Amino acid sequence: MINLYITATKYIQLLLIALYTYCNFRFLSIPDQDDANPLCDWQLRIILLVHFLMNLTVFLKTGEVSALIFYVLQLIFFILYTYFSVRLYRNINRLLLNNTVFLLAYGLITLERLDMGKAIKQFVIVIGAAAVTLVIPYIIDKVWDLKRWRYHFAAFGILMQGIVFVIGATSYGAKMSISIGGFTFQASEVVKITFVLATAGMLSQAESFRDIVITSLVAGAHMLILVMCKDLGSALIFFVAYLVVLFIATNRVFYLMLGNIGMCLAAVFSYFSFSHVRTRVFAWIDPWADIDNKGYQITQSLFAIGTGGFAGLGLYQGLPNKIPIVEKDFIISAISEEMGAVTAICITLVCLGCFMQMMVIGTYMEDSFYKYVSVGLAIEYIVQVFLTIGGAIKFIPSTGVTLPFVSYGGSSLVSAFIVFAIIQALYIIQGNEDEADERAAYDNVSGGAYDGPEYIESGYAEDGYDGAGYEDYGFDDADYDEPDHDADYDADYDDADYEDYDEPGNMRGKGASGSYRNERIRAEDLGL
């Protein structure tokens, strides 16, 4: 009977996750978040339903009341976390919030099935990290001017990683973690955030080519230490993030090409210099040749994914624990084996959706520092997802990085929470400003005689905005009413739309606004 329940929920789960993933991309196509709120509510309901169904399986299979209690605690946490996030920050990005809960739910279910003890440990860290990071948007908005601390961040990052190099513990050929008082944490997970803050800050303040060189040297120092620690997965993540931020900051393809050449050289160099890199490459090219040793982990992962197939074997029907360190690097294989490759693919797509949302938030940002921060963090996130999922399915050599929010591990989890909180902070700050502008503009409109578009222009002028008129923004309503604009970003963002987009001086300054989201709302309010 239990098997029947497991089989039934297996298919229901597949349906639900496909629906959730659809909502995820549907959301990206809705320009105004208020319109997307019902969609977000539905997403949350889907997550909670899947979470319930899967936890019931765990309970039926283990027969432990503690599993039931654990489920209720998780449910309470998810509800409270969502409630407080939305309550505290009216302008929070609901998609990223939902996806956080979604990924956490799948991570916790998988961990419960793999090892209940680890799931509970993970959950404790989740609560702590969630509570602490909930205040990050507030702090960034009110207290910190992160840009000012860029050199501190740089120094912190290099120092931190340097400490790892000197006293770090080695695991799987790489020095990754330091332990303080029996508590180990992976420094690179924190450094990767300060790294983006430092380089984004420096690039946003760069005046000349010399400044770019200095920034690149700082970035290079980070990567050098990571390479010395043999943590090449992190080095790659840092490198790609810096390269893209540099490209975004300078708009010069030349740097991208230069960087790619550099990356190829570095890849060849590390192949010949590090034996554990060669091991991983061999295991990637032909894992069957040394299935007992080097190829063991990846072949077990392939067995898991292949045996599971598209629909999966059902929870508790497979043997995911046969894969070494399954709960960290290969958690996607465990998910794929028992919940199906469809689930694994949907999770991959949800991660891609998070990345898209982060990047789009980057385009909203008026302040270039914030723009670079969101791009940098988004790239780090997506490269990490690519490395871990690609490694598990043998698309690329395995690098031993975790899947944010899903994999077991405190450092990874805390880091993911901070990254998402920073992005949320940027989004919230921008949203608040847009609203302030909106109100100011609306006050002007209702206060004075309404005089069509020209009036807005003068309204801007009153706010200290000396740019061109409203039309010059070129954000036609027509573009944003297109429901499927995720299908083709170009249609919305291409030259035509950004024509004569003006730089309103210090964009963080109150009263100046350039967000297209804002434009649309205003245009509607004014009945234009």
Place this chain on the structure above:
Amino acid sequence: MKNKKSRSGIRKTNRNIIRVIYFFSFLFFGMIGYMVYFIGWGSDDLMGNAYNPRMEVFNERFVRGAIISSDGQVLARTIVSDTRKNSDGTENPEGAYTETREYPYGKTFAQAVGYSTKGKTGIESLANFYLMESNSNPVIQVVNEITETKSQGDNVITTLDSELQKIAYEALEDHNGAVIAVDPKTGEVLAMASKPSFDPNTIVEDWDSIVNDESAGAPLLNRCTQGLYAPGSTFKIVMALEYMREHPNDYQNFTFNCDGEYRDVSNSDYVVHCYSGEVHGAEDLHTAFAYSCNSAFAKIGTMVNRTKLAETAEQLLFNQELPIAIASSKSRFNVTEDSGTWTMMQTAIGQGETMMSPLHEVILASAIANRGVLAEPKLLKQVQSSDGKIIKVFEDSETRQLMTENEASVLASFMRSVVSDGTASKLRDAGYAAAGKTGSAEVSKNGETITNAWFTGFAPYDDPEIAVCVVVEEGETGGRTAVPIARKVFDYWLTEKN
């Protein structure tokens, strides 16, 4: 750069951000595409891998499917008891249904079908994944889930023919040896018999005696694929091919006057005799091949280029994994630039260090029969669900060119003469035109010299339908011992079967 960007700069930046989104989206869709490919098409072969522990999980959900011959006979099946029993066999309504793996043909198919109780071998291992999967009626499966009964696993249809296998197995009589038959056009293995054999029905009880008894002659070994023998005169196929390659335009002009032996010109201690001292007189390459003249081929051995011979051997799959999905041994060929004259003379008549499996011999014969193209041997035809639905049809075999079409047709004509004029005279009056090569390899066993009798060939000559290799340990000559066995196989397949 800087906070104050030009308006076009911001525009460009945002556009570049969108481009980066595009780039990573493509990367991800590539990755997801790979994943879909891997699960849909790439993973079937590795599921049955011995290192995949997940198959055992299926044991609890499915009754292992049956293995069926191409003519519809059950070669292996699992019988579930009608009543619940205790583990000691006494009836108990609370106990479990017992499962027994039954092999109706017993010893006949033992090595080819293999066993699944003491580890897994043969087709039991090869088809493990399919046997442990159920594609039967989903409604019945759901009902089974509710009533907690196991669903019936899928059946695997092999390429083996039960009648042909029986004829091959019985034709070996009391000899140890092997018979393997394939369809040269498709690569389908039609029969694969090996003696001595064992009864897979009682493998668990017999295990200790089988493994420990040295006089039993290693019955678990599939001599067709894993047995390595000195090829004897069958190796003259390779030598003739090499001589033709080195003399593409004038190999017909080769002449040799056989007086029963060949003595090396530089060292008169190096002597090779023709079998039982026969004198063949004046010969060319064709007749030397047909009569299996050791003297002429020993001379050819001293004439060919050693490096090129080694290259030809590599092309013909010596020292390589043979293309078959079950356990097999690599054939050994060891001639280098430095090999001496004596080694070359011995190698040329298949008496040197060269070792070949019957599978390898039949691979060469089937490539010659199929215009130089080898259709790689395959054992599985189809997977059917227990209610008869076709779930999977195995693709046509991979093919590879082992020699040119011209080389193959010349070698085929040589092999035809072996039957019509030469050593395989026992096939001469058959109702079809057979072609082949005999061999009588002399090897020492426990200090005595014994003869392993070979025949490898195909029939009918004009449009080959079957290629066969026979090896009989401790036989008489190839012509006397191996050819009659091959004839029984040919006779059944080409005349009696229809």
